[in-house]
Amino acid sequence: MATSRKPAKAAKAAAVEIERVQTGVRLEKRLLKVLKGLAEYLDLSLGDLLEGVALHALENKAPFSPATLKRIQDLKKVYGLDLGAVDSHRLSDG
Template structure:
C-alpha cells in the first residue's frame, strides 16, 4: 500500500468533528477518513452505536448542523 499526501478542502466544523473523533478513537485523521470511505464503498456503517453517541456530542460542541441531506449542495460564502 502506498499513501499520498493530499490537499483537501472541507467544511470547518466538519473537520473539527472528524479531528475530535480521530483523537477519541486514538487514530490519525487519515486513518479515520480511509475507514469511513472503505465502509461507505461497501454500503456498511462505519461506526458503532457508542461511537455514534460520541459523534453527536462532538457535533453539538462544534455546532455542526449539516446532515447527509446537505451533501453535494454546500456552497462557499
C-alpha cells in the same frame, strides 16, 4: 472502526501493505473539527479515520458502533455542526 476503540482482532490480522500519498482537501470547518475530535477519541490519525470511513462507505457498510455515533453527536453539538447527509449536495462556499 465499528467500536469506539481499536478491536483486538484487528491487531492480530495480517497487515496489508499500501502506498499512501499526501493530498490537499478542503472540508467544511466544523466538519473537520468533529472529524479531528473523533479521530482523537478513537486514537487514530485523521487520515486513518477518513480511510476507514471511505472503505466502509464504498461497501455500503456502517463504520461506527452505536457508542461511537453517540460520541459523534456530542462532538457535533460542541462544534455547532448542524449539517447532515441531505446537505452534502447543497454546500457552497460563501
